[in-house]
Amino acid sequence: MTDPHYDITGHGPLLLLLPGGAGHPMGLGPMTESLSGHFTVVTYDHLGLAHGRLGEPVQDQRVQDWSDGARRVLDETLPESESAYVLGTSAGAIAALDLAARHSERLRHVVAHEPPCVGVLPDGARQQAAFGEVCDVYRAKGLAAAGALMTAVLEDRAAGELPEGQPLSREEELSSPMALQLAHVLRPFTSYVPDAGPSQTRLTVAAGTDSRGQLLYRTAEFLAKAQQADFVEFPGGHLGILQHPVDFAERLTRTLLGDGDRS
Secondary structure, three states: OOOOOEEEEEOOOEEEEEOOOOOOOOOOHHHHHHHOOOOEEEEEOOOOHHHHHOOOOOOOOOHHHHHHHHHHHHHHHOOOOOOEEEEEEOHHHHHHHHHHHHOOOOEEEEEEEOOOOHHHOOOHHHHHHHHHHHHHHHHHHOHHHHHHHHHHHHOOOOOOOOOOOOOOOHHHHHOOHHHHHHHHOHHHHHOOOOOOOOOOOOEEEEEEHHHOOOHHHHHHHHHHHHOOOEEEEEOOOOOHHHHOHHHHHHHHHHHHHOOOOOO
């Protein structure tokens, strides 16, 4: 077991960020900078892709390993007697849900932004199969075709004709966080179904305003109801954390600290 990879910036109560995709924190700088005036922001990089491990072999990922790793990060960074805020987005939101379910000690408030745990839906098996098809298309036709199908799945529409392409070589795959997500993260993470019933810690499920009418907005609404959690809209769509980093950070800060909990 390797030491966990993470970065720390800012001052204030600890906020653990769990990125989506393959866990690479690419593009999160503007948001973490906005958050750093309110929080000590700890950004977890599960595979170490931003810490010199991009290009090294990667195995199929397990949600439990990501949440166990997040707990290890908290063990290393969270002062004794304090509790942490957590934001997870996309695959990171699924890890955040598992962290809340299995390691709720010392968690103050968890925000899960558009977790693709579509198994909670009435048509969950069909949606999980659709994500599995995205993975199969990636293996057969490469990134462009898989990306086009993924967009169609997220938007809850037919894909139409997919662009032609070639499978990536092993070296190409290992150098691409997007490819690693499609090869080793998407299928196991979209197969994850949270336990039914209320969360063991304070939970907010979030979806982007631009995602209204789409698959993961619907998933977030169902999950919030099942977990008896708050449901909050955030700026942008599924990638709102990158599209509107300052507004996203402001909405997150209001969600976490709006009740005056600034200790």
